[in-house]
Amino acid sequence: MLTTSRFLAYLGFFGTVLDVMGGLYMAYDILGGRNGPLSLITRIATYGTIFGVCYGLTLGPLFGIASGLGLGVILALEFHRISRFQRLTQSSPLRQTPWFAVARGLVFGAAASLAFGLQFGALFGLLCALGLYAMSRMGMNPTNDYVARARLHINRHKVVASVTRGLVIGLSGGLAAWTETTKNYSFGFGLLVGGTAGLVSVLLTTTSPVIEWWIDNMPERQMLTIGLGMISGGFILQSVQYLVVILGRHPGVQLLP
Numbered sequence: 001m002l003t004t005s006r007f008l009a010y011l012g013f014f015g016t017v018l019d020v021m022g023g024l025y026m027a028y029d030i031l032g033g034r035n036g037p038l039s040l041i042t043r044i045a046t047y048g049t050i051f052g053v054c055y056g057l058t059l060g061p062l063f064g065i066a067s068g069l070g071l072g073v074i075l076a077l078e079f080h081r082i083s084r085f086q087r088l089t090q091s092s093p094l095r096q097t098p099w100f101a102v103a104r105g106l107v108f109g110a111a112a113s114l115a116f117g118l119q120f121g122a123l124f125g126l127l128c129a130l131g132l133y134a135m136s137r138m139g140m141n142p143t144n145d146y147v148a149r150a151r152l153h154i155n156r157h158k159v160v161a162s163v164t165r166g167l168v169i170g171l172s173g174g175l176a177a178w179t180e181t182t183k184n185y186s187f188g189f190g191l192l193v194g195g196t197a198g199l200v201s202v203l204l205t206t207t208s209p210v211i212e213w214w215i216d217n218m219p220e221r222q223m224l225t226i227g228l229g230m231i232s233g234g235f236i237l238q239s240v241q242y243l244v245v246i247l248g249r250h251p252g253v254q255l256l257p
Helices: 004-026 037-059 061-089 099-116 118-137 156-179 187-217 220-246
Strands: none
Touching: 004 220, 037 061, 037 187, 061 099, 061 187, 099 118, 099 156, 118 156, 156 187
């Protein structure tokens, strides 16, 4: 059970994260604009949040946090890499690498290990890595259809790739559950994991062109506004622990240093 002190610690932590992110947004020009590190950080935060919320609601908070961090970083690196290449060379596509797919499979395994146990997670991660590697070799990478537009975009290749990715992950989960000696999870559970992965993949492939366009074309004033809002939100979250003690709602709560 989440205690009051731990809950306040989480609020303080997320408040600090918002302060740091807000400072980076307000230093947009100093950090090189869209060619600097802020565009990569924005991608990580955006995609990580989408992955974390979607998987967290379906498969639990531990799976959501781990997959959000790992998959958010991987997809952000892929899109940042190809976006930067297109700006520098005015050409597309960039040569794809299957090792991002392998890393994505290993992240699934690590998240499953934290949430559902090491044996299931290890088998699941290995099978996912092999399956996604094969998909990558067949040209089904998320970056194969990379575009940055001010509206949602979907095509047949994106749908096929997303559905196939969900099937690969679902079958990996089903086989891992079937071969696991403890039999804690059923084949249907693995298919649930895969179905979730497929839906999240469709969601991201549909919305990513808008996200990419937004990151590459955000006005400086909007960056400053977002940064100020993040810093204000961080200040509010960090102040909650002090207000709780001052108002005497939980006298046993200790202030964090």
